[in-house]
Structures are given as C-alpha cells and as structure tokens.
Amino acid sequence: xxxxxxxxxxxxxxxxxxxxxxxxxxxxxxxxxxxxxxxxxxxxxxxxxxxxxxxxxxxxxxxxxxxxxxxxxxxxxxxxxxxxxxxxxxxxxxxxxxxxxxxxxxxxxxxxxxxxxxxxxxxxxxxxxxxxxxxxxxxxxxxxxxxxxxxxxxxxxxxxxxxxxxxxxxxxxxxxxxxxxxxxxxxxxxxxxxxxxxxxxxxxxxxxxxxxxxxxxxxx
Amino acid sequence: xxxxxxxxxxxxxxxxxxxxxxxxxxxxxxxxxxxxxxxxxxxxxxxxxxxxxxxxxxxxxxxxxxxxxxxxxxxxxxxxxxxxxxxxxxxxxxxxxxxxxxxxxxxxxxxxxxxxxxxxxxxxxxxxxxxxxxxxxxxxxxxxxxxxxxxxxxxxxxxxxxxxxxxxxxxxxxxxxxxxxxxxxxxxxxxxxxxxxxxxxxxxxxxxxxxxxxxxxxxx
DNA sequence: CTTGACAGTGAACAAGTTTTCATAGAACAT
DNA sequence: ATGTTCTATGAAAACTTGTTCACTGTCAAG
Numbered sequence: 439x440x441x442x443x444x445x446x447x448x449x450x451x452x453x454x455x456x457x458x459x460x461x462x463x464x465x466x467x468x469x470x471x472x473x474x475x476x477x478x479x480x481x482x483x484x485x486x487x488x489x490x491x492x493x494x495x496x497x498x499x500x501x502x503x504x505x506x507x508x509x510x511x512x513x514x515x516x517x518x519x520x521x522x523x524x525x526x527x528x529x530x531x532x533x534x535x536x537x538x539x540x541x542x543x544x545x546x547x548x549x550x551x552x553x554x555x556x557x558x559x560x561x562x563x564x565x566x567x568x569x570x571x572x573x574x575x576x577x578x579x580x581x582x583x584x585x586x587x588x589x590x591x592x593x594x595x596x597x598x599x600x601x602x603x604x605x606x607x608x609x610x611x612x613x614x615x616x617x618x619x620x621x622x623x624x625x626x627x628x629x630x631x632x633x634x635x636x637x638x639x640x641x642x643x644x645x646x647x648x649x650x651x652x653x654x655x656x657x658x
Numbered sequence: 659x660x661x662x663x664x665x666x667x668x669x670x671x672x673x674x675x676x677x678x679x680x681x682x683x684x685x686x687x688x689x690x691x692x693x694x695x696x697x698x699x700x701x702x703x704x705x706x707x708x709x710x711x712x713x714x715x716x717x718x719x720x721x722x723x724x725x726x727x728x729x730x731x732x733x734x735x736x737x738x739x740x741x742x743x744x745x746x747x748x749x750x751x752x753x754x755x756x757x758x759x760x761x762x763x764x765x766x767x768x769x770x771x772x773x774x775x776x777x778x779x780x781x782x783x784x785x786x787x788x789x790x791x792x793x794x795x796x797x798x799x800x801x802x803x804x805x806x807x808x809x810x811x812x813x814x815x816x817x818x819x820x821x822x823x824x825x826x827x828x829x830x831x832x833x834x835x836x837x838x839x840x841x842x843x844x845x846x847x848x849x850x851x852x853x854x855x856x857x858x859x860x861x862x863x864x865x866x867x868x869x870x871x872x873x874x875x876x877x878x
Numbered sequence: 879c880t881t882g883a884c885a886g887t888g889a890a891c892a893a894g895t896t897t898t899c900a901t902a903g904a905a906c907a908t
Numbered sequence: 909a910t911g912t913t914c915t916a917t918g919a920a921a922a923c924t925t926g927t928t929c930a931c932t933g934t935c936a937a938g
Contacts, residue, residue, distance in 0.1 A: 443884070462683055462723040465925060477887050482927070487884085501721035501894060501925050503682040587876070606878055656807070656874050658826055663914065685895060697917050702897070707914085721895050721924060880938090887932075895924070901917080908910080 442491060449473065449484050450493060454506065463502040583617055586632035592656050596649035606632075606651040617651060662711060669693065669704050670713060674726065683722040803837055806852035812876050816869035826852075826871040837871060 442450065452472055456464040464472070469481045488494035497503040578592045586606060588594060594617060596608045607620045609629060618629035662670065672692055676684040684692070689701045708714035717723040806826060808814060814837060816828045827840045829849060838849035 445885075457681075460717075460723070461677075461725045462717070462720075465720070466927095467925070475886075477889090478926080479888085479928085480886050483885075485926095496926095497680075497682070499894065499926070500682070501685070502723060503680070505681045586878075651878050653878055654876050656876070658806075658871050658873055665915075686897095687895070695916075697919090698896080699898085699918080700916050703915075705896095716896095719896065719923065882937085883935090885932100885934080887930105889929090891926105891928075893924100893926075896922085898921070899919090902915100903917105904915080905913085907912085 442488070442493065445473075446484050446487055446491075449481070450488055450506075453494075453504065463504050465502055578617060583632045586619065588617070588632070588651075588654050589656070592654050594651045595653045596651055607647050608649050608651060609647055620647075662708070662713065665693075666704050666707055666711075669701070670708055670726075673714075673724065683724050685722055803852045806839070808837070808852070808871075808874050809876070812874050814871045815873045816871055827867050828869050828871060829867050840867075 449469060452469065453464055456462075456468070466478050466481045466485070469475075470478050473481070475481060485494065485496060489496050493506065495505040497505075578588055578594060583589075583606070588606075594608070605620050606617065607629075609616055609618065609620075616629070618631055621628040621630050669689060672689060673684055676682075676688065686698050686701045686705070689695075690698050693701070695701060705714065705716060709716050713726065715725040717725075803809075803826070808826075814828070825840050826837065827849075828837055829840075836849070838851055841848040841850050
C-alpha cells in the first residue's frame with residue numbers, strides 16, 4: 439500500500455480522533471481550522487489523496503460522511519515464510535468482523551501493545567494506549583484454541599505487526615483466516631493449535647500473517 | 659426519563675443503525691426518505707423531541723452531526739432501591755475508558771444482547787449484532803470479580819439496559835464506578851463481589867446502575 | 879532542466895442540510 | 909368544549925459544506 443505523507447497521516451489521525459471524541463466526522467472546514475490552512479482546498483487535496491491511497495472512503499456530496507478503509511494487513515514476514523501445502527483440518531473457522539470504525543484518540547503512540555481500547559474521558563488513564571487503526575476483530579468458531587483461553591464464540595482483536603515466536607496470529611491459509619500459535623523452530627515455521635486433542639505442529643508455506651491476536655473478548 | 663413515542667424511538671433506532679452501518683450519521687433527508695415523510699419538518703420535529711427528552715444531542719447547524727446522550731441510565735429499579743450507607747472496601751476501582759465511537763453495522767436489531775462487535779465485511783456473519791452506541795468500556799482494577807473470570811487489567815464492555823437479578827453491573831457508588839453482581843433477595847438489593855475472600859453481600863441504597871457488563875476483554 | 883508528486887492560496891459556486899414559518903388533523907385528558 | 913401533545917404537510921430561508929477553477933511554490937527523480 440502506498441505510503442501516506444506526514445500531513446496526510448496527521449489529517450487522517452485528526453479525523454479519527456474527531457469521530458472518537460464527538461461521534462461525528464469533522465467538516466473540511468473543521469480540518470482546515472485545526473491545521474490552520476488558509477484554504478479549504480488544501481484539505482480537499484489531502485482528502486483526495488487519502489482516498490486515492492485507499493485508506494479513506496468519501497461519500498461524494500454528503501457532509502461529514504466518511505469511512506475508514508478496512509486496512510490491508512499483509513505483512514512480509516521476511517526470512518520466515520515458506521510455502522503452504524494443503525488444507526488444515528483443524529483450523530479455526532473465523533468470521534470476519536469489522537473493527538470498530540473509530541478509535542478514540544488521546545496519546546499519539548501506539549507502537550507498544552498490551553492495553554485495550556483507549557482513554558478519553560478520564561485524565562488518569564493517560565497511560566492507556568489505543569489500537570492501530572488497522573486492527574480488526576474476528577469471531578472465533580471452533581475449539582482449537584481453547585487451551586489458550588480462546589473459546590468458540592469469543593471475539594479476538596487482531597493488530598498488525600511482525601509476530602514474534604510464540605505469538606497467536608491470524609493467518610490466511612487457503613483463503614481462510616485461521617487463528618493459531620506461531621512456532622518457529624530453526625528455519626521452519628509451524629502453526630500450532632492450542633488444544634490437547636490436536637497436539638501436532640502444522641508446517642506451513644506461503645504464510646500470510648494478517649496480524650497478531652492481542653486480546654480476547656468474551657460474553658458474560 | 660421521559661418516555662419516547664414509537665416514532666421517536668424508531669427514528670432514533672434508525673439513526674443509530676445508520677451510524678453503525680455507514681459510520682456517519684444520516685441527514686434529515688435520509689431519515690425523511692426512510693420513513694416516507696413528505697416533509698423534512700416531520701423529521702425535524704422528532705429530532706427536537708429526541709433532544710428535548712435528552713436522548714439525542716444535536717450540534718446546531720452542523721450537518722450529520724449528533725451525539726447520543728451518555729444514556730440516562732438511572733434506572734428506576736422501583737421497589738428495589740433503598741439507601742447506600744458508607745464506603746465499600748472491596749469495590750473495584752475502575753478507570754473510565756471511552757467506547758469506540760462508531761460501531762459497524764449489519765442488522766438493525768440489537769435489542770437482544772450477547773454477541774460482540776459486529777460484521778461488515780463478511781456476508782456470512784449476518785447474524786451478528788452490534789452494541790448500542792451508549793455502550794462504554796471500563797478497565798478493571800482490583801480482584802473482587804476474579805471468580806467471575808474478570809481480572810484486574812481486563813476491560814469490560816458495559817451496555818445500558820435494565821439489569822436482571824444476577825447480572826454483573828456497573829454501579830455508581832459514592833461517586834465511583836464499581837463492578838459487582840446484582841443480587842435481589844425479597845425486596846432488598848445487594849451487590850456481591852465475586853471473590854471467595856469477600857463472600858459478603860453488600861446492601862445498597864440509592865443505587866445508580868450505569869449498565870450491564872456484557873463482555874470481558876483480556877490481553878493475550 | 880524538465881517532469882511529476884506534494885503542498886498550498888483565494889475566491890466562488892453548487893449542492894447538501896438544517897431551520898423556520900404557516901397550517902392542520904387525530905387522539906386524549908381536563 | 910378546550911387545550912395539549914403528537915403527527916404531519918409544504919414551501920422557503922438561511923446556513924453549511926463539498927467541489928471546482930485559476931494560480932503559485934517546493935522538492936526530488938529522471
């Protein structure tokens with residue numbers, strides 16, 4: 439995906455933050471004011487660029503109406519990836535859920551991960567972080583991760599990034615998204631189901647990591 | 659809280675559904691079209707009513723710009739509530755986190771609760787539901803709910819609604835939000851910590867329920 | 879040294895939207 | 909009977925907002 443310029447990224451961030459805080463999108467003039475542009479057209483150009491680069495969708499003619507694109511998450515896994523050979527019977531069946539459109543703003547850095555959602559209202563929660571916008575949610579079907587505390591019906595929040603050995607990842611296998619633990623032994627990569635009944639390691643090739651599972655969400 | 663008329667409720671529902679599906683608010687004309695009004699003013703009147711009744715906040719003059727009121731959730735618990743007498747040592751300390759502004763859509767009904775987030779990308783997940791916009795998230799501090807699988811550091815998603823006996827609720831006690839199980843015995847109401855070490859029931863008065871805990875979110 | 883992407887100004891237009899005004903029937907309580 | 913609330917129409921006013929046009933400048937790549 440095409441890279442965003444600094445200004446473009448800043449504007450996109452501002453827009454998301456605005457939605458998060460106010461629950462509605464800023465107008466072009468709102469953005470103009472925020473960035474001290476002398477012309478609305480400066481903003482207009484950036485919005486065009488953001489749309490061209492696929493990260494923002496505008497609704498022509500409509501006021502304060504946008505969508506953030508579902509974010510392409512294909513990582514390069516560099517040295518790791520080989521080829522995938524055949525379907526996996528024990529894969530988790532996952533439905534694709536859209537991650538919540540707007541992520542509340544607050545602190546600018548979300549490089550370090552662990553927290554949840556984000557803070558806006560409480561000043562004391564200044565240490566909270568937010569998810570990168572490309573995060574998405576998956577609803578789990580199947581029991582292959584029950585030993586990791588992830589049950590069928592749970593929703594898993596996936597974030598982009600380079601997975602480390604041992605991470606639980608969402609991987610695209612045979613056109614389907616699966617959730618498993620990533621195991622690296624020597625120069626081989628395996629996907630491991632966290633279920634005593636399926637103890638085997640599955641060697642994989644052509645692995646496309648969609649993101650790293652950061653948190654589970656369970657209904658009470 | 660003042661009751662909504664059927665039409666008002668329907669319009670509010672539609673608006674929420676629209677935000678959920680498109681990530682931006684409908685215009686008055688959108689609503690007019692949806693309900694087959696011959697005049698925009700029909701909608702306008704309803705919006706005024708919704709604002710007057712405190713469930714919707716309009717931003718005067720701005721297009722497609724609304725907020726849903728932080729849900730006047732002061733339930734009537736009618737026969738139930740008495741008075742609160744003194745601080746509770748075992749309350750959960752919670753930080754207030756903002757719930758994600760926009761919820762992806764799909765189906766229009768979210769009266770029945772249980773699921774998580776929602777679907778947009780996958781057609782197969784048509785059965786998924788979404789949260790009411792007034793939902794919010796709380797980060798848990800303390801261990802008084804560990805027996806319910808809610809640990810310190812977890813994030814709990816709270817939804818508005820009338821709690822049933824046995825529900826885990828977020829309640830405002832002494833100015834602080836606490837998370838406990840709601841127990842109704844006869845005409846008395848108690849808040850119960852889910853921790854073997856604190857087995858007592860705490861009778862409460864002046865109980866303000868902020869919402870019902872629907873799901874927990876755990877970091878992996 | 880030209881080309882193209884990026885960034886911006888300034889003004890104006892057209893369309894999208896909210897808001898106001900005037901008017902009125904139906905249901906319902908007083 | 910009478911007022912009030914809810915519902916709705918129809919038209920117009922007023923404002924907001926996205927969009928376009930013409931023009932300028934910077935900077936890096938080819």
